[in-house]
Amino acid sequence: MKIQHNTLNSISITIYGETSEKVYLYLHGQNGNQEEAAFAAKILTTKGWQVVAYDLPEHGTRKNSSEKFVPWEVIPELKNLYQTLKQNWTTIALYANSISAWFSLLAFADIELDHCLLVSPVVDMEKLITKMMSWAQVSEVQLEQEQLIETDFGQTLSWQYLTYTRTHPVTNWQIPTKIMFGENDNLTSLAEIRTFAEKYHCQLTVMPGGEHWFHTEEQLQFLSTWLNKA
Known part of the structure; x- marks a missing residue:
């Protein structure tokens, strides 16, 4: 090849x-x-x-x-x-x-x-992020206040990222x-x-x-x- x-x-x-x-x-x-x-x-x-x-x-x-x-x-x-x-x-x-x-x-x-x-x-990033939030026991209020939260499974939760998914859905x-x-x-x-x-x-x-x-x-x-x- x-x-x-x-x-x-x-x-x-x-x-x-x-x-x-x-x-x-x-x-x-x-x-x-x-x-x-x-x-x-x-x-x-x-x-x-x-x-x-x-x-x-x-x-x-x-x-x-x-x-x-x-x-x-x-x-x-x-x-x-x-x-x-x-x-x-x-x-x-x-x-x-x-x-x-x-x-x-x-x-x-x-x-x-x-x-x-x-x-x-x-195919649904908002749903995936909220799933990861539940894994990390992080609420929306907490994420909005802190903006970025590191998890013990290697992902960084981001309020900006979550809000982006909500304003840019796949339609x-x-x-x-x-x-x-x-x-x-x-x-x-x-x-x-x-x-x-x-x-x-x-x-x-x-x-x-x-x-x-x-x-x-x-x-x-x-x-x-x-x-x-x-």
Whole structure:
């Protein structure tokens, strides 16, 4: 598989595959990096696609970036990146993981993508934040007063983030989409993902016993089989 390293909008990117008019934009999840795209690219490049992957703010090569891993900075960045991709490829599709799926639902709602593949997508960030608040036993009043609260499970609760989700709900998604979801995903419930899939006419595949993070040999094989079919 051909691998190139380049820059787009002054950001380091990795391009997988031979020259093509078709490209997937690969977006990793929290704590991920652009190198993760190699797994999917091994399959997607055999179908005639190239894959462009890059590190989101505060990840990988951008670990110490001035940009932050928050929607009000990531979403404009994704919109700008898409416009740059349009100058180099005629057909653009999306492969997004976890929180990046939610970023994408907001960034690309009114943009023409050929199709989308979403893996363990977060589809309702407000619900996820309030779930984490309950895990940490933090009330809305407390969060509003303190603005930022560190949790013992590694997440920082943010009042600004919560209010952003409430003023920027996902209300439109018309792009043909296929979803891979683990039955035991602890961030999004099965009922929640089914409701989203039905509302926006997405093709949903559920791995029995699967988790949010597909990482075991069995899970990766299931994901590989799905990706080949998708």
